Amino acid sequence: MASDRITTAVPIDNRAAGARKSGQGTVDWAIKGELILNCNCTVFCPCVVSLGLHPPTEGHCQTWGGVRIDSGHYGGTDLSGLNIGLLIEIPGMMSRGNWKVALYIDDRASEAAYNGLLDIFSGKAKGTTGLFNVLVGEVIGVERQPVRYETEGKTRRITVGRQIEGVVHPVEGKNPEEDIVIRNTKYWMGPDITVATATKGRVRAHGRVWDFHGRSAEICQIDWSGPGKG
Template sequence: MAWKIEGTYFENCNCDMVCPCSTSGLSAPADHDRCHVVLAFHVGSGRVDDVDVSGLTIAVVGDAPQLMSEGGWRMGLFVDAAASPEQAEGLGAVFSGQRGGPMEGLAPLIGEMLGMESARIEYTDDGRSHRVKIGDAIDIAVEDFVSPLDSTGKGVRVSGIGFPADTLAAGTATRSRVNAFGLTWDNEGKNAFSAPFAWSG
């Protein structure tokens, strides 16, 4: 059976601005010794096999070496507590790379799975501002960046990325607190990306 999901996503990492990992296809080093990142995905509509997963949110928490292509990532996964067991199983398989698609390419880089937890996830996206709150573990808000020199007001876009979408809006975190899976950090003021996404496998 096949799957298809689409929605919106955003991420926040501890690079200073416009993460070199993403813009180089993981071939350039991050700004700091370790990459600390959270990626939040809200599925606007989608199915995994015959299970409807629309309206649910997933968050990936990662800790990786400075040069991410070296592998040895540590990764944990939060699944929306609103998901039924069948929905959680389907989304967990997709976002761990077991069902192919974009996450399958990252799976060989993961050295340690820190766990998959069910949690109440609050996700908001108004097109330029994005926020995810996961219980007491994660509270991140980011804003897409609009250059004061940009008369169009469209904001900074980076194209040709490939994952999780081809074109990402660059931004910065206005709030970023993480205490999950034994990982703790605060990436306020650091890099953010956001975009619509559409995956299938």
């Protein structure tokens, strides 16, 4: 079985003990679902429209995120119904790299699904998330955790063990029934980003103690795949 925690100061290239070697970008994979992010930006994150060429509003980025996988596979392994938690720290502009990342993989994942998700979210699987292999300078931890991603109306709630607790909802527009959406972007996550905010955004992990209540958030429908994209 996969270990509960892997701690490493280099990009991930290890499997769970005794597992097969990574496919290194040769395995067909796809994920469809939803991603939410909540960061320390005081207004909507400028990275979305600048593609990481504009600095975050605070000069550096501290972010937690969650991914709900509605359907997906890694080779012949089904990933549907699993969730992912993320902690990301970037010292300046997103495009300049040197990210620090912690990854939380759903504790319901089989060993094969765990290893596939590790390939995808480390960038080793190439494709949509292949840029992680370039931009991430340090992986501060990988853990199995109970990752719960719930939707109630327009509100998204996520918990990652005791490390992350977040509540995100779209910012209300003139027509409250219609979300404010930035469309047709070249943002790597997806072209259409819903402008959101957090009513709860607590992180207690890896020496980080963050509270991003009222700060910028994003909601994005994702359609990722590889390895052909990257």
